[in-house]
Amino acid sequence: MQELIEGLRVQFCNKILDELCDAAEFKIKRERFAFSTDSFVVKPLFFPGGDIGKLAVCGTVNDISMKGARPLFMSLAFIIEEGFEFSQLERIVRSIKQEAARADISVVTGDTKVVERGAADKLFINTAGIGVINYPRRLGPRAGAGDVIVINGGIAEHGMAVLNAREDLKFASNIKSDCRSLNFVVRRCLAASKEISIMRDPTRGGLAGALNEIAYSSNLGIEIYEEALPIKPGVEKLCEILGFDPLYVANEGKFVCFVQAKDGPKIKRAIGKEARIIGRVTTAHRKEVYLRTKIGSSRILPIPESDQLPRIC
Secondary structure (H helix, E strand, C coil): CHHHHHHHHHHHCCCCHHHCCCCEEEEECCEEEEEEEEEECCCCCEECCEEHHHHHHHHHHHHHHCCCEEEEEEEEEEEEECCCCHHHHHHHHHHHHHHHHHHCCEEEEEEEEEECCCCCCCEEEEEEEEEEECCCCCCCCCCCCCCEEEECCCCCHHHHHHHHHHCCCCCCCCCCCCCCCCHHHHHHHHHHCCCEEEEECCCCCHHHHHHHHHHHHHCCEEEEEHHHCCCCHHHHHHHHHHCCCHHHCCCCCCCEEEECHHHHHHHHHHHCCCCEEEEEEECCCCCCEEEECCCCCEEECCCCCCCCCCCCC
16 A cells, blocks of 8 residues: 555655645645545445444544644545435435534535446545644644653554444444544644644554554654553454454544653543553654563564455545
């Protein structure tokens, strides 16, 4: 995937695109904006805790929010396979309406295309979103040496919920996707500290994938602590049974906040009781991520070579 993206990026090189953030930051006169686009091909369309419609809104809102922006407007485009049940489309549209209202973002433009049977897998959704940035510091793409890393809750819930539904595993534990819009909790963090350097939602590639991207772009090392990682027992057990590493499983309602160490407690309070400080940024082992295990040893967390779970977003 990295090779594919790089091959495309070189055709359009510019200062904004070359940052390779999930949302672009730009200025019009004195106003700063964040702009993002995304496509959603999750399978199945409905899963515990959400559906492709809710996912499309949350994914758009969260990418904009990670730049410190307040989401304002989004576009919505459907690619529908011939024969797709209209009742299911109505259900998905209602879900989009509900989540957009919760996130206080307006759908202001869109498009609909129908393709012949077999040319798509029921339904694909494309979105774009824009928001305004008022945070005084420019967020990303680099962390700062000495930053602590705060996460807002348990990891790997979305990926395991989708897999459980896709394969009809009937796992006894009630695992639900963490799919939700993060703009309001992000707003509390921005109000709590002016020393945030970068925020990132660890979607495809999971927590380890996001941390590797940040370590590489920052030319710094990252160390995280196994004992501090929040993983719900049911998620951990399912990962263990199926041989998945929860650090590489996608999330849709989690984010990591890199902030100067003195403000780490402020960010924890702003997020709430599920927040954890899970690591720090160092000048050692640059461009690499290390896990400090519960027994005191260390192991490297490499860049994921492939998606453990395709089509989870």
